[in-house]
Amino acid sequence: MAITGLFLSFFLIIHLLGNLQLLLPAEEAQLQYNSYSHFLGGNILVKLVAYVLYLCIILHSLDAIYLAYRRKKANGVSYSYDRRGRASTWYSRNMTALGIIIFVFLVIHFKDFWYHYKFGDLPTDVNGNKDLYTLVVVAFEQLWYVILYIIAILALGYHLLHGVFSAHRTIGLYHPMYNKVIRVLGVVFAVAITIGYIIIPLFLYINFQS
Amino acid sequence: MKIKLKIWRQxxxxxxxxxxxxxxxxxxKDMSFLEMLDTLNIKLIKQGDLPVEFDHDCREGxxxxxxxxxxxxxxGPLKNTTTCQLHMRSFNDGDTIHVEPFKAAAFxxxxxxxxxxxxxxxxxxxxGYVSVDTGQAPEANSIPVTFxxxxxxxxxxxxxxxxxxxASCKNSSAALFTSAKISHLARLPQGDKETSTRVVNMVNQMEEEGFGYCTNTEACQVECPENISVLNIARMNYEYNKAKVLAKK
Amino acid sequence: MSKTIEAPIPEGPIAEKWSNYKAKAKLVSPNNRKRLEVIVVGTGLAGASAAASLAEMGYNVKSFCFQDSPRRAHSVAAQGGVNAAKNYKNDGDSAYRMFYDTLKGGDFRSREANTYRLAECSASLIDQAVAQGVPFGREYGGYLRNRSFGGVQVSRTFYARGQTGQQLLLGSYQALLRQKQAGKVKLYARHEMLDVVIIEGKARGIIARNLDTGQIERHGAHTVVLATGGFGKIYYLSTLAMGCNASAIWRAHKKGAFMANPSWTQIHPTSLPQSGEHQSKLTLMSESLRNDGRIWVPKDQNETRAPGDIPEEDRDYYLERKYPSFGNLAPRDISSRAAKEQIDLGKGVGPLKNAVYLDFSRAINEYGKDVIAERYGNLFTMYKKITGIDAYREPMKISPAAHFSMGGLWVDYELMTTVPGLFAIGEANFSDHGANRLGANSLLQACVDGYFILPYTLQNYLADQIRIEKTDVNHPAFEESERQVKDQMQAFLNCKGKKTAEEFHKELGRELYDKCGLLRTKEGLEKAIENIKKLREEYKTNLLVPGTAGEVNSELEKAGRVSDYMELAELMCLDALHREESCGAHFRAEYQTAEGEAKRDDENYCYSAAWEWTGNASAPMLNREPLVFETVKPTVRSYK
Structure with a gap:
């Protein structure tokens, strides 16, 4: 859980950095983004990493299912009057629910972009690269899509808020001082990722509203 | 003061x-919570009912x-306090109090x-012990242990x-309990020798008993009467991972 | 007929007796050990350490406790520390000095050889505990730290914050569970011993009740060890756990084991005062607090000011005034009595005027709050939880409460009772503390008995039992014991009276505390005996126990315990009445010096009273074990 989680978190940084190119002026962004996508699709190393990524998503989800099963089994009969929530944060207790939101989002996300790019019949830009850029821009012209996106990213944010530091604990970081450092970095990371990923659809939606 | 109780009977x-x-x-208000239950039980017995069975002994936490x-x-409501040390001054006249047993499949x-x-x-x-027989111990000051x-x-x-x-853990995990013993012994030169076998055996046993996994919600430390730190769990994970990675077979 | 009894003591000078004993004691070879079974009742420090040590040697041990886990035995609650003559402080300590302090602390009413052995074995205990991972307090450089405790002038107390008992107990509990894992110990938690079974004059088993199912079980062995602790809970309000009881030793007493000095109960000076009728126990504040706390009462009995507003000149630091060389660290019996004296004079503080102040303001000024918090932090927190008062700002209110039973089953030098094969260790026996126990000596005695003494003396007994077959639990003696136990429980259930066992217990406790507590008089004791008899009669006809015997039934458990208390209480009064002297915790108003101190009568009472059950609780037989002092000469015990 921790290792796959941390790998996925790391991927989020790379993915975000790539996608920030969408914020460039339209013409420039289109060419650069498409060629970047092309580069990713063609590089063998990147392909390998991508397979690791798919594997991580699957393992992370399977692990989550196992944890939920263990929880159910270990809980036995549940409490009839339960106020235990006061002792922990809501998102730390609801990582599974947040995870499900993120997973559903991922399915949509893969279907709309990844599947289209890989197996769909996309037009090409002036450089001859598949025009993923236009696909993205068109998608984010729809308000409901932007809202869906933002909800999912918020879920991701809270998932990270707990997940990043929790993963370090699970790996075994027990030094009190470094734990404080990780706690702070975890929050910074979660906030940065959330803001970063929300800016893109908002920017595209506002700029390309016709 | 008047109190309404809803008590789990099973x-x-x-x-x-x-x-x-x-x-x-x-x-x-000066009664402890358990003394309040004593009072209830005397009342129940005199009415011909069965008293509420509850566990208690030292009543000093x-x-x-x-x-x-x-x-x-x-x-109960006070943090880092046992049931026996909770006093009725933490409640108000007219309160309804729900009392339920700790619930977990392993309990x-x-x-x-x-x-x-x-x-x-x-x-x-x-x-969860140091493997030393009575009589084997060396002179106490021969192995310094820093403050x-x-x-x-x-x-x-x-x-x-x-x-x-x-009871406080949504996963019903015994990680805090188990890790407290592991890190208590791992922090002392006398106990550290056996850490790697100890941690693997204890973690396996914890699973065998039917406790859940820890997902670091940290609720356990908040409700722990002794405020045992959740960092012990991280220590347990560290020792466990280390033992697994370095395992010779 | 009243007898004089003797405990054979090994020969040689006092410092060599134990070595001489060990050198000559019989042994059991390792392959014979695995054929022998030992029952140990109780899993406190004495029981757990004995069970673990014997299992390590290769014996098959069955370990019983009534709590839901062996880790909860009441040793866990001891706060202050454990004494050992390590002389790490270079302040002149030695086994001899510790022996002398203990003997003097007990007002010269203990057996010399036992007391010396306690001091002698103390050092090994610290070694053992440290090796088990007990986190004793340390100096920055890594060496063990000591503090001083009541009744002595050296620093020989080792401690683990204010939870020394807990940490020592966890050490022996872990050792016990290690042997359980190894298959040498069978653990019976939530089992209460209800009778000792004697076959051909020897203890060969017990009857126990499974408290979760109500099932009565028979357990056989080659020997039975009772490590069932003290019976201070007989006073109802005490520092003991709710479940602490005298049943195991009392039932052993009724099977022939003598009870020695049952009335010698230590009343601890630093407990929290009672706040109302509902109260079920009095919480102890460790005596170690007296290291830095100063005890005082207002000079004026009509004082109404808050403690902080009372100026120095209106305060009476009575311990410092009366006992200048020991001051606030005067032994427990003296401190308790002095507190009672002030309270009786009307100078008590608190709403019920039943307490005295324990003040830390000077220590906080001198060392700073942090140092005090490091030393006693958990005690201050506990005080706040219970009373709602912050003791860093305002003095604590403390008062005396029943705490420790110096009396118990009579045992010889080998810790064997008068029933062959039945041993009693720890607080359950009477041996080492005389008429008053020094602080931090009880953890020590429990551990030393279990780790270092019983393994040798029990083996000496077992060496003659190797040819004896495994006990047959279908023997008529088991049948008979089981029948008696069942009949008694049925009688409790059939009584269907109007009062719960708890209510009877409260009444009995009040009677004892008033008349057989800190201060005893002939008149009071006679009156108490009369009242106890009446109460006991009422108990037979007016007890109300709900439920049945074949299920979880904590009221039925209590009924049995209170029933035993009813008989023991009378014996305590008879013991206190017959001893026409004052010594240690036993203070008879008629026998005191001009300054109000205990006045011993060595000519007539220099013995341990070992009472024998005769079948009638009101007419026990007195046997005497004369106390012979070869090494020290009893002096007037002065702490001035």
Missing amino acids: RDSRSKGEFKEYHLDDVS ICGQCGVMINGIAH PIVRDLKVNRSAFDNIISSG EEAESAFDAAACIGCGACV
């Missing part, structure tokens, strides 16, 4: 339980035998509020084994 682990309502009219869910919280209910926590003993049996080591070992060793960590 004959044994196989029966179904339910809340039963009781009223007490003469509760003093150290034996770890008492422990119930009070208004949905392990050991079967014996009756009413009494649960069987022998799973904890089994975890300790699997490795900091001793203090931090004590912090972990202070666990009273009440089970509030399991």
Whole structure:
């Protein structure tokens, strides 16, 4: 859980950095983004990493299912009057629910972009690269899509808020001082990722509203 | 003051339980929570009813035998306090108090509020000790233990084994209990020698007893009467991972 | 007929007796050990350490406790520390000095050889505990730290913050569970011993009740060890756990084991005062607090000011005034009595005027709050939880409460009772503390008995039992014991009276505390005996126990315990009445010096009273074990 989680978190940084190119002026962004996508699709190393990524998503989800099963089994009969929530944060207790939101989002996300790019019949830009850029821009012209996106990213944010530091604990970081450092970095990371990923659809939606 | 109680009554682990309502009219603020239950029980016995069975012994917060869910919280509203040290001054006149046993698959209910926590003993049996026989010990001062080591070992060793960590955990994990013993012994030169076998055995036993996994919600430390640190869990994970990675077979 | 009894003591000078004993004691070879079974009742420090040590040697041990886990035995609650003559402080300590302090602390009413052995074995205990991972307090450099405790002038107390008992107990509990894992110990938690079974004059088993199912079980062995602790709970309000009881030793007493000095109960000076009728126990504040706390009462009995507003000149630091060389660290019996004296004079503080102040303001000024918090932090927190008062700002209110039973089953030098094969260790026996126990000596005695003494003396007994077959639990003696136990429980259930066992217990406790507590008089004791008899009669006809015997039934458990208390209480009064002297905790108003101190009568009472059950609780037989002092000469015990 921790290792796959941390790998996925790391991927989020790379993915975000790539996608920030969408914020460039339209013409420039289109060419650069498409060629970047092309580069990713063609590089063998990147392909390998991508397979690791798919594997991580699957393992992370399977692990989550196992944890939920263990929880159910270990809980036995549940409490009839339960106020235990006061002792922990809501998102730390609801990582599974947040995870499900993120997973559903991922399915949509893969279907709309990844599947289209890989197996769909996309037009090409002036450089001859598949025009993923236009696909993205068109998608984010729809308000409901932007809202869906933002909800999912918020879920991701809270998932990270707990997940990043929790993963370090699970790996075994027990030094009190470094734990404080990780706690702070975890929050910074979660906030940065959330803001970063929300800016893109908002920017595209506002700029390309016709 | 007047108190309305909703107390979980259950004959044994196989029966179904339910809340039963009781009223007490003469509760003093200076009473401890358990003394309030004593008062109720005397009343019940005189009415010809069966008293509420609950576990308790030292009533000074150290034996770890008492422990119930009070208004949905392990050991009640005060943080880092056992049930026996909770006093009625923490409640108001006219309050309704829900009292339920600690619930977890590994803690079967014996009756009413009494649960069987022998799973904890089994975890300790699997490795929570230093393997030294009586008579083998060297002179006490021959192995210095720094002040900091001793203090931090004590912090972990202070666990009273009440089970509030399991009861407070949404996963019913015994990670805090188990890790407290692991890090108590790992922090002392006398105990550290066996850390890698100890941690693997104890973690395996913890799973065998049917406790859940830790997902670091940290609720356990908040409700722990001794405020045992969740960093012990990280220490346990570290030692466990290390033992697994370095395993020779 | 009243007898003089003797405990054979090994020969040689006092410092060599134990070595001489060990050198000559019989042994059991390792392959014979695995054929022998030992029952140990109780899993406190004495029981757990004995069970673990014997299992390590290769014996098959069955370990019983009534709590839901062995880790909860009441040793867990001891706060202050454990004494050992390590002389790490270079302040002149030695086994001899510790022996002398203990003997003097007990007002010269203990057996010399036992007391010396306690001091002698103390150092090994610290070694053992440290090796088990007990996190004793340390100096920055890594060496063990000591503090001083009541009744002595050296620093020989080792401690683990204010939870020394807990940490020592966890050490022996872990050792016990290690042997359980190894298959050498069978653990019976939530089992209460209800009778000792004697076959051909020897203890060969017990009857126990499974408290979770109500099932009566028979357990056989080659020997039975009782490590069932003290019976201070007989006073109802005490520092003991709710479940502490005298039943195991009392039932052994009724099977022939003598009870020695049952009335010698230590009343601890630093407990929290009672706040109302509902109260079920009095919480102890460790005596170690007296290291830095100063005890005082207002000079004026009509004082109404808050403690902080009372100026120095209106305060009476009575311990410092009366006992200048020991001051606030005067032994427990003296401190308790002095507190009672002030309270009786009307100078008590608190709403019920039943307490005295324990003040830390000077220590906080001198060392700073942090140092005090490091030393006693958990005690201050506990005080706040119970009373709602912050003791860093305002003095604590403390008062005396029943705490420790110096009396108990009579045992010889080998810790064997008058029933062959029945041993009693720890607080359950009477041996080492005389008429008053020094602080931090009880953890020590429990551990030393279990780790270092019983393994040798029990083996000496077992060496003659190797040819004896495994006990047959279908023997008529088991049948008979089981029948008696069942009949008694049925009688409790059939009584269907109007009062619960708890209510009877409260009444009995009040009677004892008033008349057989800190201060005893002939008149009071006679009156108490009369009242106890009446109460006991009422108990037979007016007891109310709900439920049945074949299920979880904590009221039935209490009924049995209170029933035993009813008989023991009378014996305590008879013991206190017959001893026409004052010594240690036993203070008879008629026998005191001009300054109000205990006045011993060595000519007539220099013995341990070992009472024999005769079948009638009101007419026990007195046997005497004369106390012979070869090494020290009893002096007037002065702490001035």
